[in-house]
Amino acid sequence: xxxxxxxxxxxxxSENSTILEVARKNGIDIPTLCYHEALEPFGVCxxxxxxxxxxxxxxxxxxxxxNVVDGLIVDTESERVKRNRRFLFELLLARSPxxxxxxxxxxxxxxxxxxxxxxxxxxxxxxxxxxxxxxxDKIGAYALCFAHRGYDRMVTTDFELLSxxxxxxxxCAQICPTGAIKMKDEEGERIIYTKSVVIGKFELETCxxxxxxxxxxxxxxxxxxxxxxxxxxxxERNLCPTCARRTGAINLVGQMTL
Amino acid sequence: xxxxxxKDLDKVKEIGMKSLFPKGPQIRISMSTCGLxxxxxxxxxxxxxxxxxxxxxxxxxxxxxxxxxxxxPMAIVKLPGKPALLYTQVTVENVxxxxxxxxxxxxxxKGLFCMIGSDSAAAKPDPVLNAVPDYRDxxxxxxxxxxxxxxxxxxxPLSVSEYVAMAGYSGLFKALYQMRPEEVIKExxxxxxxGRGGAWFPTGFKWDMASKxxxxxxxxxxxxxxxDPGAYKDRTIMEGNPFKLFEGIVLAGYAIGSHHGxxxxxxxxxxxxxxxxxxxxxxxxxxxxxxxxxGSGFNFALNxxxxxxxxxxxxxxxxxxxxxxxxxxxxxxxxFPIEKGLWARPTxxxxxxxxxxxxxxxxxxxxxxxxxxxEKAKGxxxxxxxxxxxxxGLYEIPLGTNLKQVIFEMAGGPVNGKSIKAVQVGSPFGxxxxxxKLNVSLDPESLREIGSMIGSGVIVALDQDAxxxxxxxxxxxxxxxxxxxxxxxxxxxxxxxxxxxxxxxNGRAGMNELDIINELGETARDFSLCALGGGAPAPILNGIKxxxxxxxxxxxxxxxxxxx
Numbered sequence: 001x002x003x004x005x006x007x008x009x010x011x012x013x014s015e016n017s018t019i020l021e022v023a024r025k026n027g028i029d030i031p032t033l034c035y036h037e038a039l040e041p042f043g044v045c046x047x048x049x050x051x052x053x054x055x056x057x058x059x060x061x062x063x064x065x066x067n068v069v070d071g072l073i074v075d076t077e078s079e080r081v082k083r084n085r086r087f088l089f090e091l092l093l094a095r096s097p098x099x100x101x102x103x104x105x106x107x108x109x110x111x112x113x114x115x116x117x118x119x120x121x122x123x124x125x126x127x128x129x130x131x132x133x134x135x136x137d138k139i140g141a142y143a144l145c146f147a148h149r150g151y152d153r154m155v156t157t158d159f160e161l162l163s164x165x166x167x168x169x170x171x172c173a174q175i176c177p178t179g180a181i182k183m184k185d186e187e188g189e190r191i192i193y194t195k196s197v198v199i200g201k202f203e204l205e206t207c208x209x210x211x212x213x214x215x216x217x218x219x220x221x222x223x224x225x226x227x228x229x230x231x232x233x234x235x236e237r238n239l240c241p242t243c244a245r246r247t248g249a250i251n252l253v254g255q256m257t258l
Numbered sequence: 259x260x261x262x263x264x265k266d267l268d269k270v271k272e273i274g275m276k277s278l279f280p281k282g283p284q285i286r287i288s289m290s291t292c293g294l295x296x297x298x299x300x301x302x303x304x305x306x307x308x309x310x311x312x313x314x315x316x317x318x319x320x321x322x323x324x325x326x327x328x329x330x331p332m333a334i335v336k337l338p339g340k341p342a343l344l345y346t347q348v349t350v351e352n353v354x355x356x357x358x359x360x361x362x363x364x365x366x367x368k369g370l371f372c373m374i375g376s377d378s379a380a381a382k383p384d385p386v387l388n389a390v391p392d393y394r395d396x397x398x399x400x401x402x403x404x405x406x407x408x409x410x411x412x413x414x415p416l417s418v419s420e421y422v423a424m425a426g427y428s429g430l431f432k433a434l435y436q437m438r439p440e441e442v443i444k445e446x447x448x449x450x451x452x453g454r455g456g457a458w459f460p461t462g463f464k465w466d467m468a469s470k471x472x473x474x475x476x477x478x479x480x481x482x483x484x485x486d487p488g489a490y491k492d493r494t495i496m497e498g499n500p501f502k503l504f505e506g507i508v509l510a511g512y513a514i515g516s517h518h519g520x521x522x523x524x525x526x527x528x529x530x531x532x533x534x535x536x537x538x539x540x541x542x543x544x545x546x547x548x549x550x551x552x553g554s555g556f557n558f559a560l561n562x563x564x565x566x567x568x569x570x571x572x573x574x575x576x577x578x579x580x581x582x583x584x585x586x587x588x589x590x591x592x593x594f595p596i597e598k599g600l601w602a603r604p605t606x607x608x609x610x611x612x613x614x615x616x617x618x619x620x621x622x623x624x625x626x627x628x629x630x631x632x633e634k635a636k637g638x639x640x641x642x643x644x645x646x647x648x649x650x651g652l653y654e655i656p657l658g659t660n661l662k663q664v665i666f667e668m669a670g671g672p673v674n675g676k677s678i679k680a681v682q683v684g685s686p687f688g689x690x691x692x693x694x695k696l697n698v699s700l701d702p703e704s705l706r707e708i709g710s711m712i713g714s715g716v717i718v719a720l721d722q723d724a725x726x727x728x729x730x731x732x733x734x735x736x737x738x739x740x741x742x743x744x745x746x747x748x749x750x751x752x753x754x755x756x757x758x759x760x761x762x763x764n765g766r767a768g769m770n771e772l773d774i775i776n777e778l779g780e781t782a783r784d785f786s787l788c789a790l791g792g793g794a795p796a797p798i799l800n801g802i803k804x805x806x807x808x809x810x811x812x813x814x815x816x817x818x819x820x821x822x
Contacts, residue, residue: 043590044745046785060784065590087781091750115774116754127743146585146743149568151753153743 002070005054007077019063019074020048030076031085031109033092033102033177034128035064039137042129047088051078082110090114092126099124099178122195125180127153131172139222141165143199144172155180156197166200168192168216188213207240209247214240260545262553267422267431270544274423278413279336282315283360286334287348288411289320290497291529292327297350301331304350308357316360322498324411325640325652326398327490332411334374335366340384342412344393345369372396374412398649401668403630403638406614407654410498416537418544421501427546429620430505433512434554437620442513443469446616448624450636455481455572455609456684456713457789458635458702461616468596468606469514476516477605479581480507480613482523482530483565483572487736488685488716491640491652492610496530499614500537501546504560506613508551509620511558514606519560522577525567534562569740573788574607576742587744588788609714611640632658635701639715643669646676646721655700662696665719676721680805684713686733687793689800690726709800725819726805727812730798731759737794748791751782755798762809765816772802772809 001012006026013022018041023030033045041064048063054073056066060080068074075081089106094116096102102124106112132144132155143166147156157163168190173183183192185204192199204213205220224235239247261267285305289298302320309316324332329346336342337360348356348369359366365386372393393399413420421427433442447462468476480503484492496503507519523531538560541547549557563581570576571586578600580586599605615637619627631637635657641664644650648670655664665671665681672678680690683700689710691698698704705712720729734756743749758775761767779795786792802809811819 041590043787046746046787049785084781084785087751087777088746088785091746091754094754095750117757126746127749146587148743150738150741150743151749153749 002068002072004068004070004072004074006074008075013068015068017068019050019052019061019066019068019072022068023050023063023074023076028076029108030063031105032064033105033126034130036130036134036175039130039133041065042133045088045092045126045128047085049081049085051075051081085109086111090116095119096124096126096178096180098122099126099180101178102126123180124178125155125194126178127155128177129155130175130177131155131181134171134175139167139169139171141167141169141222143167154196155194157199160197162201163199166192167218167222168200168202169219169222172199185213190216205238207243208238209243210240212240212242260543260553261427262545262550264431267427267552270419270422274417274419274421277317277319277417278420278423280317281338282317283338284317284319284334284336285356285360286319286321286336286412286414288323288330288332290323290415290533291493291527292323293330293332294529296327296330298331300350301333301348301353304353305357308353312357312361314357314361316357319414319417321412322410322415323494324498325407325491325494325654326649328650329371332371333369334412335360337363337365340365341387342374343390344371344374346371372399397670398651398653398668401663402654403656404654405618405630405638406495406502406611406640407498407652409502410494413499415498415500415533416540418501418540418546421499425621426501426617427505427552429617430509430512430546431552433509433620434552434556439469439513439515442509442620445624446513446619449615449619449627450624450631450634451612451615451619451627452635452702453609454611454615454639454714456486456687456711458712461608461612464596464606464608465510465513468604471597471604473603475518475603476514477600477603478507478510478514478516478519479574479577479600479605479607480519480521480610481572481574481577481607482521482527482610483577484524484527484610484714485569485572485740486686486714486716488644488718489642489714491642491715493524493527493530494640494652495610495614496527497533500534501541502614502617503610504537504541504547506616507560508547508556508558509616510606510608510613512556514604516606517557517559519558520581520600521560521562522571522581523562523564525565531562531564538562568742569736570742570788570790573790576788577607578605585742587742588790590787630656632699632701632703634703639700639712641700641715641717643717643719645681645717645719646672646678646724647719648673657701658699658704661691661698661700661717664700664717665696669719672719672721676723679720679722679724680726681720682716682718682729682797684711685716685718686736687711687789687796688713688716689797690720690729690804692804709796711796723820725811726801726808727759727763728818728820730801731756731763733797734759734794737790741790745785745787745791747782747785748787748794751778751786752791752794754778755782755795759798762812763818765812765814768813772813776802 031047034042043062043065050063052061055069055071089111093114097118135144143163170183173181190202202216206213220235333345333348356366372391374393443465451461452458547560565571571580573588575589576586595605638654641653678693682690738753738756741748758771779799783795
């Protein structure tokens with residue numbers, strides 16, 4: 001454990017944790033868009049900026065990357081941080097004025113409008129890269145990537161075509177902080193898409209018991225390959241999550257009564 | 259032949275001396291990218307044909323660029339018993355006259371610029387030569403300290419023997435046979451050499467840390483992604499004296515314990531790529547790259563990889579991403595490349611100019627090198643002086659030379675009797691220094707004091723007709739175009755700055771927008787991920803502060819001073 005000061009309060013923190021982790025543990029809200037506990041820090045949204053002093057050279061740090069050290073002084077709401085964070089929010093809002101999640105996050109930090117011209121409004125993507133990273137690092141599918149440079153940078157699939165690597169798991173839609181990737185299950189078909197590109201389109205397998213369409217074949221194969229026996233069995237029997245749970249419970253009860 | 263010991267090296271040196279100072283007449287034609295663009299190829303062929311027709315024996319060689327591309331195609335004519343003479347802007351039409359003169363053992367007059375190495379002239383004074391200056395006294399060569407560029411434009415760049423005759427490979431020989439890797443690093447540390455790519459990080463310190471970090475393989479990357487607008491010093495070194503660079507790379511590899519080097523070459527340098535590939539093959543044939551270098555048992559492989567044309571790939575972490583086959587986006591630091599670089603192995607990334615300094619340091623010692631330059635910045639720097647000056651070109655100067663002297667004395671000052679308005683040092687990230695503040699020493703520390711930087715050494719001189727708003731608008735377009743788009747302040751912030759600057763340019767915005775640009779600039783400067791976003795605002799913020807008049811003209815009238 002190390003000693004440090006967080007917003008004028010003396011606290012203890014465990015080594016090898018980042019400023020962001022320590023702050024969140026102590027109930028201090030630092031806004032982030034590109035950070036996720038399950039992924040390596042990426043440090044691109046720059047919203048989690050804090051001002052440090054004491055044991056580290058006085059200045060601005062990115063709190064999702066900077067580890068805490070003994071004797072560190074952190075200010076998460078200094079004038080400089082607030083002023084610049086405001087600018088970053090305004091820039092993001094100008095780009096994605098329609099993203100409800102972004103508007104809420106900005107409002108929570110006191111930013112209600114942007115001084116810049118608004119871009120075309122249906123672009124909700126903030127280019128945080130969570131979807132690209134989770135697909136690459138956690139799922140291992142490599143269906144998503146960044147394309148183009150600078151202001152034109154966008155999340156897309158290879159050659160902006162329907163991805164042959166997408167397995168239809170929907171993690172990207174789940175992790176997207178601003179709702180820019182959407183997933184729709186309709187009439188036995190799953191479609192995952194952004195504003196400009198359809199990432200994946202899948203016939204859904206139906207549950208062997210209740211007949212509900214529930215997952216793509218590629219995804220089931222993926223689960224079978226990557227999970228332990230119990231899960232694999234439910235995939236083998238072709239059961240939706242609800243039925244799998246129910247069957248499991250019935251089996252368990254049956255075993256107990258014997 | 260493979261050079262395996264001192265005897266072999268001496269033998270090669272002898273061959274080189276004979277080729278540099280032949281008994282018969284000799285012509286050397288500058289044939290790097292710039293020379294070829296101005297017709298050096300035709301010239302070469304014409305001379306070949308003409309001398310065969312006239313039936314005289316002339317040894318014909320090619321050389322690299324000496325740094326003044328506007329004077330190309332250059333030719334060096336050496337007659338027996340006379341000093342070598344440099345001719346500029348030689349055309350195909352001149353050739354017949356030149357050959358005729360050589361046949362008559364007369365000195366060709368047209369385009370005669372200066373002599374190179376006048377020492378031998380004293381023996382046989384010639385009335386024609388009395389009026390011709392030595393190249394050390396001839397502008398634009400006057401006042402330069404050509405340590406790195408000295409061989410460029412004089413020796414045949416693809417001839418190992420000529421480079422060896424110019425004391426080449428004596429540094430590497432000394433290191434491999436007499437020095438341990440730690441001693442090489444110690445010498446570089448003592449020299450005070452700092453990275454010439456723009457960051458000015460102490461090279462010896464970087465090498466020391468890299469030599470201490472562990473990994474099954476280490477990499478030496480030579481950063482030849484020379485993307486700064488107006489910079490061509492690395493190309494000139496690579497095309498003028500490639501073996502010096504190779505020697506530096508092998509020395510770096512020996513020092514940090516690496517056996518693999520990569521030259522990351524800018525995509526646009528098509529000619530350089532073929533040329534360097536040739537040079538690598540030649541070096542391998544002489545045993546200067548590959549297995550058992552100079553017979554010492556040290557192995558080092560060198561490859562060239564071409565970039566994809568992105569400016570940001572000159573940033574070392576983006577460069578490594580690009581080498582790994584990813585999109586070239588800057589990485590987060592830490593971990594630093596010296597711990598986890600290319601393919602997560604310890605890696606050093608050094609600029610072409612930095613690495614070319616190393617052979618000189620090892621050859622002459624760190625103490626010798628330390629004598630050149632200022633207290634904190636040692637050695638020379640190749641400046642690329644461009645813009646509204648009489649002699650644009652490459653100027654190699656000792657660090658600490660006065661900027662005013664470079665612009666007005668060496669580069670000849672402004673053209674057509676105009677006056678200098680501002681000079682941007684360290685383009686594109688350096689600030690615009692107004693004409694009345696040009697009395698500044700060119701070294702990183704002095705320039706930092708006035709808020710500017712030397713960067714990779716591009717100096718843009720602007721005369722009275724230039725408008726700063728116009729220039730800043732162009733700069734911002736460049737930054738927006740080249741931003742990778744990874745982090746918000748650079749992607750969104752700098753593009754908004756450009757948007758507002760266009761409004762101001764067209765007179766559609768006022769002081770209010772100027773304030774927003776200022777604030778945006780501060781955000782981008784402090785919060786960007788890499789040096790591109792962090793550096794981009796400097797010239798903008800400074801330009802707004804120092805050249806209010808230009809902005810007022812645009813805001814009030816919507817007209818550019820450039821066209822008024």
